[in-house]
Amino acid sequence: MDPSPGTAGTTQGGFDPGQAAALLDQATQRARRTFTPLTPLLFAFRAVAALVVFGGIWLSVRGQHPYTGHISGWAVAVAVVLVGTNIGWTARAIGHAGTGVSGPAQRKWQAWTGIMVAAWVIGYLITAPLYLDASSHPVWGLYPASAPLLVIGLATAVAAAAFRYRALAGTALGIALTAAVAGFGGPAGSWLIVGIGLCAVYLGIAAFTARAQHRSVVLP
Amino acid sequence: MTIELDPLIHVPTRLRIVATLAALPDGDALSFTRLQNILALTPGNLIIQLRKLEEADYICSTKTGNGSTQKTTVAMTSKGRAALGAYTQALRDLLSGLDIDPAFPATTTPSASALPLLAHSCGLERCT
Numbered sequence: 001m002d003p004s005p006g007t008a009g010t011t012q013g014g015f016d017p018g019q020a021a022a023l024l025d026q027a028t029q030r031a032r033r034t035f036t037p038l039t040p041l042l043f044a045f046r047a048v049a050a051l052v053v054f055g056g057i058w059l060s061v062r063g064q065h066p067y068t069g070h071i072s073g074w075a076v077a078v079a080v081v082l083v084g085t086n087i088g089w090t091a092r093a094i095g096h097a098g099t100g101v102s103g104p105a106q107r108k109w110q111a112w113t114g115i116m117v118a119a120w121v122i123g124y125l126i127t128a129p130l131y132l133d134a135s136s137h138p139v140w141g142l143y144p145a146s147a148p149l150l151v152i153g154l155a156t157a158v159a160a161a162a163f164r165y166r167a168l169a170g171t172a173l174g175i176a177l178t179a180a181v182a183g184f185g186g187p188a189g190s191w192l193i194v195g196i197g198l199c200a201v202y203l204g205i206a207a208f209t210a211r212a213q214h215r216s217v218v219l220p
Numbered sequence: 221m222t223i224e225l226d227p228l229i230h231v232p233t234r235l236r237i238v239a240t241l242a243a244l245p246d247g248d249a250l251s252f253t254r255l256q257n258i259l260a261l262t263p264g265n266l267i268i269q270l271r272k273l274e275e276a277d278y279i280c281s282t283k284t285g286n287g288s289t290q291k292t293t294v295a296m297t298s299k300g301r302a303a304l305g306a307y308t309q310a311l312r313d314l315l316s317g318l319d320i321d322p323a324f325p326a327t328t329t330p331s332a333s334a335l336p337l338l339a340h341s342c343g344l345e346r347c348t
Contacts, residue, residue: 100254105245206339
């Protein structure tokens with residue numbers, strides 16, 4: 001068999017069931033990788049980025065007695081670079097996966113993307129002033145790591161469930177759960193717990209996505 | 221028992237086409253250009269294979285615009301998805317009967333001399 005490009009009609013050379021099954025799996029898996037915007041590699045990057053960003057912030061605030069919540073410039077710089085990289089990578093991946101694709105599912109995905117962007121932007125835009133005005137809002141001031149993520153995680157979990165994106169709903173619930181647990185870690189410790197928790201959640205969804213992409217369509 | 225493999229799908233190029241289109245959610249379509257890029261086929265070759273699949277109502281194509289702005293999109297029909305499902309099940313039955321591992325077809329499939337016999341016993345003579 002020659003499954004290489006432009007080999008229409010190679011059945012004359014013998015295309016047995018084993019070869020057909022291998023080609024079917026190969027083509028399906030490649031198509032899944034092509035049309036999946038949020039790849040396992042992107043999720044793995046997010047896992048590392050979350051650990052580095054929140055871990056860096058924890059390093060910069062852990063020695064504060066009393067806790068002031070002041071984050072070092074280098075930790076902010078690292079966060080800006082990694083969050084910016086994540087946004088750029090995600091936008092590029094979504095654009096590439098959706099090129100040439102049209103239809104109801106594609107429109108649904110675009111709507112979901114808009115909701116996600118709005119949730120993250122609004123979530124942090126609302127909580128940032130509350131954090132800066134910590135004296136009158138102690139919860140937001142003391143727990144900037146967990147409070148916004150709890151709200152965003154729960155909101156996006158509800159939205160993902162409504163869109164029937166089960167894996168993303170699970171991810172969002174994982175984020176919300178991480179934020180809830182981090183609330184018990186104290187002002188400084190919550191940063192580290194969020195970093196480790198998000199890392200675990202994103203590694204989990206990376207493994208789930210990779211497994212889904214490589215699942216055989218022929219073998220049960 | 222004779223297991224039939226759909227001769228329309230049981231061709232490497234067409235199998236790759238239907239597998240690619242079936243990976244899209246039901247109802248979504250793919251532009252001709254993107255499909256061509258994914259499969260690395262020549263336009264002529266792809267048109268020929270798509271025409272055969274469209275004649276069988278396995279796929280449907282839609283043209284929008286005109287002249288240089290004309291764009292063709294291709295989508296799998298429900299009949300096509302059902303046909304691919306039946307084809308996959310037939311493959312599964314064949315492989316379980318023959319104990320062939322699709323991950324290593326080159327090393328575990330019968331020898332070339334045994335292929336005509338295999339094709340005959342499986343009802344594959346129609347698509348060879």
